[in-house]
Amino acid sequence: MNEIVILSGKGGTGKTSLSAAFATISNKTVVADCDVDASNLHLILNPENYFERNFTTGHTAVIEYSTCTNCGLCADYCRFDAISFQQGKVTISEISCDGCKLCSRVCPSHSIQMIPSDKSRWYIGNYRNGKMVHARLSPGEENSGKLVNVVRENARKTAQETGWETIIIDGPPGTGCPVISSVTGTNTAIIVSEPTNSGFHDMKRVLEITANFNVKSFVLINKYDLNETITGRIESWCIENNIPVAGKIPFDEQIVEAMINCQSITEWKPESEASKEIIRIWKQINQFDNDKFRTNTIAQIQIKSE
Amino acid sequence: MTDHSKLKIAVASGKGGTGKTLVSTNLFWTIQKAGLPVTLVDCDAEEPNVAEFVSGDVLHTHTVTQNIPVINTELCVFCGKCFEYCNYNAIVYLPDSHFIQVVEDLCHDCGACSVACQFGAITEKKKQLGTVKSIYLNSHAEIIEACADVGVYSPVPIIKKAIKEASNSYLAIYDSPPGISCPFIATIEKADFVVLVTEPTPFGLNDLKLSVETLQQLKKPFGVIVNRAGLGNREVYDWLEQNNIPLLLEIPFDREIARIYSEGRLLAEEKPAYQIQFKELLKAIEKIVQQ
Numbered sequence: 001m002n003e004i005v006i007l008s009g010k011g012g013t014g015k016t017s018l019s020a021a022f023a024t025i026s027n028k029t030v031v032a033d034c035d036v037d038a039s040n041l042h043l044i045l046n047p048e049n050y051f052e053r054n055f056t057t058g059h060t061a062v063i064e065y066s067t068c069t070n071c072g073l074c075a076d077y078c079r080f081d082a083i084s085f086q087q088g089k090v091t092i093s094e095i096s097c098d099g100c101k102l103c104s105r106v107c108p109s110h111s112i113q114m115i116p117s118d119k120s121r122w123y124i125g126n127y128r129n130g131k132m133v134h135a136r137l138s139p140g141e142e143n144s145g146k147l148v149n150v151v152r153e154n155a156r157k158t159a160q161e162t163g164w165e166t167i168i169i170d171g172p173p174g175t176g177c178p179v180i181s182s183v184t185g186t187n188t189a190i191i192v193s194e195p196t197n198s199g200f201h202d203m204k205r206v207l208e209i210t211a212n213f214n215v216k217s218f219v220l221i222n223k224y225d226l227n228e229t230i231t232g233r234i235e236s237w238c239i240e241n242n243i244p245v246a247g248k249i250p251f252d253e254q255i256v257e258a259m260i261n262c263q264s265i266t267e268w269k270p271e272s273e274a275s276k277e278i279i280r281i282w283k284q285i286n287q288f289d290n291d292k293f294r295t296n297t298i299a300q301i302q303i304k305s306e
Numbered sequence: 307m308t309d310h311s312k313l314k315i316a317v318a319s320g321k322g323g324t325g326k327t328l329v330s331t332n333l334f335w336t337i338q339k340a341g342l343p344v345t346l347v348d349c350d351a352e353e354p355n356v357a358e359f360v361s362g363d364v365l366h367t368h369t370v371t372q373n374i375p376v377i378n379t380e381l382c383v384f385c386g387k388c389f390e391y392c393n394y395n396a397i398v399y400l401p402d403s404h405f406i407q408v409v410e411d412l413c414h415d416c417g418a419c420s421v422a423c424q425f426g427a428i429t430e431k432k433k434q435l436g437t438v439k440s441i442y443l444n445s446h447a448e449i450i451e452a453c454a455d456v457g458v459y460s461p462v463p464i465i466k467k468a469i470k471e472a473s474n475s476y477l478a479i480y481d482s483p484p485g486i487s488c489p490f491i492a493t494i495e496k497a498d499f500v501v502l503v504t505e506p507t508p509f510g511l512n513d514l515k516l517s518v519e520t521l522q523q524l525k526k527p528f529g530v531i532v533n534r535a536g537l538g539n540r541e542v543y544d545w546l547e548q549n550n551i552p553l554l555l556e557i558p559f560d561r562e563i564a565r566i567y568s569e570g571r572l573l574a575e576e577k578p579a580y581q582i583q584f585k586e587l588l589k590a591i592e593k594i595v596q597q
Contacts, residue, residue: 010322010355011323011484012321012323012324037486037487038320038512040321040508043509079417095495098414099393100393100394100414101393102416105421137487139486139523140487140488140490143487144460173322174322174352175456176458177457196568197569198353199568201355209456226568227564227565227568227569256507256538259508259538260538
């Protein structure tokens, strides 16, 4: 099984538009949208015949006021500042509650129940080139990477059942737990950078993660013509650090037009410069000779933060 | 721009890369340029980028820590009560082999295990989660930067600490992390007003709807800025109108703006006409908050 993850660090560099293009170039593909906090890929792939499941992220403490004596012991024990007196009445803030259950354990009148937060969902559906797994984290939940793991497990299961070889993972922004959950166990990472100082900086932080997990990584510079000086800087840095630059895609308003028409750029304008480059990059990455890839060199990179 | 006692504005968006930092840094810079006191708090602790646009001298750096339990195996009777109390699977307990260990990365610092232990075997130590930096720009402008260490389970304690440090400010702007999960909630919780930055594309609109739904549940006043106006379609504008959501400002898509931003420069400094726009933005927010 070949698992390819698309990452960037900084948001808005074009991860999802490129994931959509890759997902519609190759057939018999399983796509996993791991940006469970703000997923968008389904807007282009438009999966059908849904299979839907609940996901429990944690628990929230709720007071049963008919037996509560308003003693306030729970507030003394809570370390998340979630319990306070509001108009003389002990009150739990649903937002601040971390679900540790300590208040429920210490309550002398057993008036606190733990209610599961099960508003998050995950889905499997069919799209035109294969199958897609995605999820929606309920607002205000902790994005610990657990829901990302569920999406990935189900993508793998789907690939095993269908006998398909490729899983494309659209990753979340940032460098936290959900990103780490999206990277572990993958074969290849495509880091989508853009020629901005922040895009360059965040790309380096993500490469640190992929190097730690020994995942072979390619850099792709999106909207490269918006600042060719910074594009040049990114390219030189990649050469110095032995990171292959898979390609450069020009800024193209048609990528937005494609999105509006619920298509990927390679479906919408297959003859455009951007589409041709994306197709070339995808072929190149899939034909890359593993032996030539100097994983050790990559793993040795020490990127100075600041 | 009027005098007001303590206004706190959060700049947020569901989707990443829509222009949160562009808005927060330019609004901050314009206000301080007009001579008013202001603090910018970078709450995007996983990827703090504010300091690329506005910099100054670091006044002090505070570390943010959490408590981690330490189990003294000499006093421990291996009763397993701490294991039972821990709701995060952060304690590994093998009663038959008299083995007990804390998994530090899973600990949420709730204190339940300390309460559980009847034998005085659990004490606590401090573990660093990140830093909060205070950066001096001039006598009336300051930046507070929250920065999470890599691999920390949640940036929330660092964000809360950064916001607390700015609590005496006259006017505070919080640059929020993307998404709608707890780091976003921790940022907007204390704000009087939330500015949502979006772009006129289907992805922008989809994520805007998620943010709006969350803010409505929390009963927070908010308004919207459309960045990269001119790209995409009119759908976001129609939706704002149908839902009576104020459109506070439009920033056009323009290769020159993209270039200024890409190099870590400020739009309001390079194109002074934007100072008027950002002053108008603050006025519009003040008007809504006062209502």
